[in-house]
Structure formats: structure tokens, C-alpha cells
Amino acid sequence: MVRARLEAHLVGLGVSFLTVWLMLLTEPRMAIHWDEGYTLGREEALRDWFGALRDPARFAANWKPRPLADELVQRPSRWLPPRPDQLDSRQKLLFDHDVLAWFWPFAREEPHGHPPFYALLGLTGDLLAPSWRELSRARLGPILLFGLTAGAIFSFLATRWGKWAAALGSGSWVFQPNLFAHGHYAAYDGVLSSLWVLSVIAFISAVEQEPGLGSRRARLAFSVAFGIILGCAAATKLTGWFLPLPFLAWAVLYRSRQGFITLGVGVIIAAVVVFALQPPWWSEPVMGLLRFLESNLSRGTTIPIKIQFLGTSYDTPKQSLPWYNTLVWTLFVTPVGFLVLGAAGIWAAVRNWRNERLGILLTGHWTFLMMLRALPHTPGHDGVRLFLPAFGLLALLGGLGAHRLLERFGRWAKVAIAAALAEGVISVAVMMPVPLSYFSPIVGGLPGAAKLGMEPTYYWDALGQEARRFLAENTTPGKTFVFRGWATSWLYLRRTGELPRQVAPIDGDSPQWVVLQNRPGAFSDADRALVAEGRPAYTLKKLGVDLIWIFPFSELERVTAPQRP
Numbered sequence: 001m002v003r004a005r006l007e008a009h010l011v012g013l014g015v016s017f018l019t020v021w022l023m024l025l026t027e028p029r030m031a032i033h034w035d036e037g038y039t040l041g042r043e044e045a046l047r048d049w050f051g052a053l054r055d056p057a058r059f060a061a062n063w064k065p066r067p068l069a070d071e072l073v074q075r076p077s078r079w080l081p082p083r084p085d086q087l088d089s090r091q092k093l094l095f096d097h098d099v100l101a102w103f104w105p106f107a108r109e110e111p112h113g114h115p116p117f118y119a120l121l122g123l124t125g126d127l128l129a130p131s132w133r134e135l136s137r138a139r140l141g142p143i144l145l146f147g148l149t150a151g152a153i154f155s156f157l158a159t160r161w162g163k164w165a166a167a168l169g170s171g172s173w174v175f176q177p178n179l180f181a182h183g184h185y186a187a188y189d190g191v192l193s194s195l196w197v198l199s200v201i202a203f204i205s206a207v208e209q210e211p212g213l214g215s216r217r218a219r220l221a222f223s224v225a226f227g228i229i230l231g232c233a234a235a236t237k238l239t240g241w242f243l244p245l246p247f248l249a250w251a252v253l254y255r256s257r258q259g260f261i262t263l264g265v266g267v268i269i270a271a272v273v274v275f276a277l278q279p280p281w282w283s284e285p286v287m288g289l290l291r292f293l294e295s296n297l298s299r300g301t302t303i304p305i306k307i308q309f310l311g312t313s314y315d316t317p318k319q320s321l322p323w324y325n326t327l328v329w330t331l332f333v334t335p336v337g338f339l340v341l342g343a344a345g346i347w348a349a350v351r352n353w354r355n356e357r358l359g360i361l362l363t364g365h366w367t368f369l370m371m372l373r374a375l376p377h378t379p380g381h382d383g384v385r386l387f388l389p390a391f392g393l394l395a396l397l398g399g400l401g402a403h404r405l406l407e408r409f410g411r412w413a414k415v416a417i418a419a420a421l422a423e424g425v426i427s428v429a430v431m432m433p434v435p436l437s438y439f440s441p442i443v444g445g446l447p448g449a450a451k452l453g454m455e456p457t458y459y460w461d462a463l464g465q466e467a468r469r470f471l472a473e474n475t476t477p478g479k480t481f482v483f484r485g486w487a488t489s490w491l492y493l494r495r496t497g498e499l500p501r502q503v504a505p506i507d508g509d510s511p512q513w514v515v516l517q518n519r520p521g522a523f524s525d526a527d528r529a530l531v532a533e534g535r536p537a538y539t540l541k542k543l544g545v546d547l548i549w550i551f552p553f554s555e556l557e558r559v560t561a562p563q564r565p
Contacts, residue, residue: 008158008166014153015170022174023143023184029433031468031497032135032185033459039186039490041072042112042119043138052093060088069506072488073105074112083183100280107278107292110302115292117235117277117494118188121145133496138186142194146183149194150174153396156201160358161403168417169399172338173197173426176391177431177438180401181461188236189388195233198386198390200365202226204358205245206262217271219258227266231273236411238296239386242372244270246365250365254357286551299555305381309490311453321380326370327382332443334394335427337420339440340376342394344401346368359400361514366393381521382458383436434462434542446543456518462540463515471513472540480504481513482553484527511553513537518546529559 007058044066045334052059065081067070082099086092101108105303106116124144125137133138150170158166173179182190206222209215235242244267251259257292275281275470281288295302299317306315310328312323331339348365349359373380373387384391405413431438431446437457439449450456471481482504493499504511516527523531534555540548 003158008163010154011158011166012151012155014151015154016147018145018539019150019170020147024140026432027136027139027464028144029464030181031464032460032489032492033461034485034489035187035459036138036185037072037487037492038074038111039119040134040138040492041488043122043186045103045105046116048120049093051246052087053090056088056090056093063087065421070195070489070491072491074488076109076176090145092487094279095283097280097283104280107288107295108518109291109295110299113292113295113299114122114188114237115235115274115278117232118142118186118191120277121191122186122295124156134462135186135496139184142186142191143184145194146190147474149197149392152198152201153399156205157396157399158173161399162406164406164417165399165403166413168341168402168420169395171424172342172395172398173392175421176334176395176436177339177428178388178394179391180428181391181435182388183387183537188555189385192233192236192240193389193392195229195236195240196365196411197392198231198375199229200224200242200361200393200396201517202229203259203262203266204361207256207258219262222268223262223265226262227269228273230266230270233272233275234270235277239372239389242368246361246368249368250361250364252355253360262288266518273308282424283543286534299379305379307381307458308453308455308519309380313521317377320376320378324373325373325380325392326384326387329387330390330394332368332439332449333384334391334440335420335423336440336442338394338398338425339442341398341401341405341417341420345397345399346401346402348400348404349397356400362393362396362400364388366397367395371493383455384434385459431542433464434547436461437542437545437547441504446545449493450545453520455521455546456542456545458519458522460485460489460517462517462542464499464540465549467538467540467550468493469514470498471515472498474537475500475502475512477512478502479512480508481550482511482517484514484516484524485519514551514553514556516549516551518548525555526560528557533559 061084063084079101084104086096086099104116105112106114121141122138125140125444126133129137150173153173154170157169168375179193181191202222202225206219206226209219230243233243247263251263267529272456275285278288304315304318306313309321309325345359346363349356349363369387369390402417406414411471420427427438428435434457436459439446443449443452446456450486475481480502490499490503494501494503502508514530516530530551534551536549536551538550539546
């Protein structure tokens, strides 16, 4: 038994290493997306603050806020940059409200509602790979966490259900196209998904320990790890604050004394972690918490975002997607083999719920996430991004499904598992470098989903090297180009030379090109007219479906000009 566990852990380390290697190998092909520019800006602010702590006097003497044209953080007009005399001591840097508001744009009014753990994780790239370009450095921390999770899934499942189940579970994690894509990005959803899965693994590892001195120590270690993971999840997104609820429901269902103890210890540790990771809360914990909650619970009035779902446009969260939207999305974007084995795992857990305690915990978490995003007036934009952790739970459930299949069909089950893994690998390979545009063969892939009225793309992740090269080589000096939808990612690309220096409206208003992504839910009337009647100079396609258009600006003027009688 000990030897088998050691072997599972060693193979898990290998899985982690191979996953990180694969992610780093493919990272340069993944274009910067909508939210990553904001992440880079917030990490710049944190980097400045940590640098100021090392030598406050020198930092204050040389302090100059970045020009607006190079600022990647959205700064409300009421946010004034701190004066040098506010920065010349650690006391001021740690407790001055205005200073912390400037350098810690997190857990505040929108658009800065998310807490800071994902950005702090991104700074690990500064320590481990300081010579890399800024975007790759910021992505390194999330990639390492994603790879660690892949190995943890393998070790966890291998010690319970065998190597084939473990291979299916970790493969379903790595080669689910949406998880694969978000696992690269310097943002919050891939990070939260990793933390959610790791929390389940740590919780069960703590609860399952047998009585004994060594086991008590292991139980305590896993309980502490569980609490730290809970705290990091809560310090990443508001969704992470709901993470304890499925554990509580499971402990109540099975009357698990150790489950209650583990959860209680974990929540206490998590509260300490959340507080420790947010210096702006140190001097105003109550107001900081209230500001965070108000910001995140009022998004219907601050950041409404439109989405097209099955041919209908919804202005979320003011308008609600149909109650079944998460089920449809799961069916549409999960490779068939992973979907079938995940469903088999759910069936096995529910059918034998009295004895399948782990399966019920996994099913409970998956169901909770599906229902949470399906609630009325819940933000429903961006495909599956806002309930992405559910696909991590489905990967673990796929391990259970594979285990049950092996028990019943033996060798033939191995063939089915190998086929599912091959499908996942092929799905990612075919869709690179835009795996977020993946749709299942069940709906005819990306072309079939587009015909059904789903959005082919939403995150500007299709603005790859070829499209950027077109703009760089074909923009006349002195002319600008305009994106239909603004993100500070464009300023980062301008800074690195991947886009021309002239970007409208920051650098004047003489546009030569209009850049539009195929996100029909967010189209204005002018965008629809441009797609219907305009003649693009450049189009990026995937499997025959348009993802990015670059139109001459004259085409926009032509299709929107008043009709003459």
C-alpha cells in the first residue's frame, strides 16, 4: 500500500512537470486576452508598492505616476496619485488609505472588484523568470498552479481508483479546451478553478485519515492546507466565498464529525489568509469588506455585458439566461468522451450515494457551481468562464466514471478511456491557438455552434500574431486603428511593439482600420451593418468560421452613412 501510494505520488509529480512543460511550450501562441492587460497593470502597481517598501525614501524621491497613455489600470478620476510625501515611510505605505487605493486596485469599486491573490500569484514570475517578457512572467504563476493541480488530480485518483482513472481525470483537466486555455492566462478563472479542485483534494485527504499519531499530523497538515486554499480562493473572486457551502452540505448529509472539524478549521484559517492578503483591509476591515461586497453584488448596474445564447441576445445580469444555460454550455463545450465519463461518474455517485461519499462530494460541488451560475440575474457572459471550476469537478467525476467502467468492462473500458484522452488531445491541437472557440462534435463543432446562435469568440484571444502583423505592416504612419470594444491589453501590445504606436482614441482620432471580433451578442447596429455589408481587408477564420475582421475605416463610414432619398 505504501509503495503504491509512493508510486502514485511520483507519477503525479511527472504529470505536473509534463503539464507545465506543455503549457509553457504553447504559451507564446496564446494571444493576450481582454482581461490580461488589466492584470498586468495591477501587477505593475503591486510591483511598485513592494519596491517602495524596500526603500521608501528613494522611491518617494523618484516617484512619478505613469502617463495615462501607458497606464494599464483603469483609474477613476477621483483617484489622485499619491504625493511623494505620502510614500517616504513604510508606515504610510502600509496604512495610508489613498496610497493603498492607488497601489492595491483590488476588492474595491468596479472595475476593481476582484481581490488580489491572482495578481500576487502572477508576481512569482518576477522571482522565477525575471528575464522573460512581462506577459509570460505574469502567466508563469497560474501555469505552475495549473500543472500542480494536474499532478494532484493524478495522485489523488490513482490511490483511490487506479492509474487508468487517474489518467482520465488528469487528462480531462489538462485537455478540456476551456480549462487548457484559461490555465495559461494571467487572470482569475483558471486560478480559481485550480484552487477549487485542490480544496476538494485537501478536504478529503484530511477527512479520510485513519486514527493514529502519524495520521493526526497528516490530518492537521491537510486541514491547514485546506484552509490556505480556501483563503486564496476567496482572495481571488467572490465566487470563492461560496466554496465552503458544498463541504458543509456534505458534512450534514453524512453527519461527518471530521468533516465539520476540517471545515471549521479551514474557514478560520481562510479568514486569516484573506485578511493577510489585502493590506487595504488592515486599517479598515469592516469598510473594506463592505466595499468589496457592494462592488461585487451590484454588477447589474455597474458592468452589464451582453451575450448571445442560442440566437437570443441577453443583457446580463439585468436579464437572465435560461435556467438550463449551464447544462447546454457543458454539453456544447466538453469533448464527448470526457462528457460521457463525467456523466457516468455522476450516475455512479447518485446511484450508490450512501457508500460513494467522495463521488457525492464531487457531484455536490459540480451541481452547486452549475446552479450558482444559473441563478436569475447572475452574470452570464463569456461562455463557461464564470463557472469554469465545474469542469475541474467534472474531470474528477470522469475518474470515477472510468473506475466504474473498468470494473464492469475491463479491457474494453481501457479502450474507451484511451479514446476519450485521444479526443481531448486532438480537440486542443485542432483548436490552437484559440481553444476558447472549441465546441463539441455533438453540435457540429464551431461551425455548428455558430449556426445555433452561439458566440464563436468573446475574449479577443483570436487577435493572434497574424492579425497583429497585418496591423503593424499596413497602418500608415500618423494613422490610428480602432477596436470595437476597449481593453488596456491594446496598450500593452503597443508598448511591446506588437501593435503600431497609434491606437485610437488614446493617440488621436484619425483611424485607418476597424478591428471587430465575432461576438454577436455585443454587436452595435453599426457592427451588424459592417459584418453584413462591409468588405474586410483581413479575416481570421477557424474551421471556416470568422473570428476576427479588420475593416478599412471607410467601410464603417460607408455602411453607417445616412441613406439618401
